[in-house]
Amino acid sequence: MDGQLQRNLGANLRKWRTKRQLSQEALADVLAVHRTYMGGIERGERNLTLRSVEQIAETLHLDPLELLRDQSSG
Amino acid sequence: MDGQLQRNLGANLRKWRTKRQLSQEALADVLAVHRTYMGGIERGERNLTLRSVEQIAETLHLDPLELLRDQSSG
């Protein structure tokens, strides 16, 4: 299956965001990325670089590996 | 710390390769990339995309998350 990591990342970020009742725009602002890009990430459409994943994880104080993990069952 | 994931990836791949006594060229051949590109990855100089990491893991029958993990202590 192709794109598993980016789909996991998207799902995890969306969960994180909605749990905090933030808009995509607000989260995009925190992460210093563009709002449309943020949407693409959450939809699993974006093939991020390792550096970008690290950057996001760092900013949100999360473990980058956790962000990439399939947590659909958790 | 910046570039942790790509350094982990490089270290893990190198460990995997040397354990099997393969040359960079031989591994590059398996992964269907150029030898110098492979070298760059092992040195942690390449900021790979999620898709590339997945591709490598798949080809080597490894867990992509394990490839990205810091296993210097294991």
Place this chain on the structure above:
DNA sequence: TTGTGACTTATAGTCCGTA
């Protein structure tokens, strides 16, 4: 056998508008 810099092509990532 591996490392480095220069290089071309593909795509990550920004930003605007429209729905």
Place this chain on the structure above:
DNA sequence: GTACGGACTATAAGTCACA
């Protein structure tokens, strides 16, 4: 507030000559 398209700029993907 979110999704999608297109145009743009920065950088990853991937190779080569030479050390």
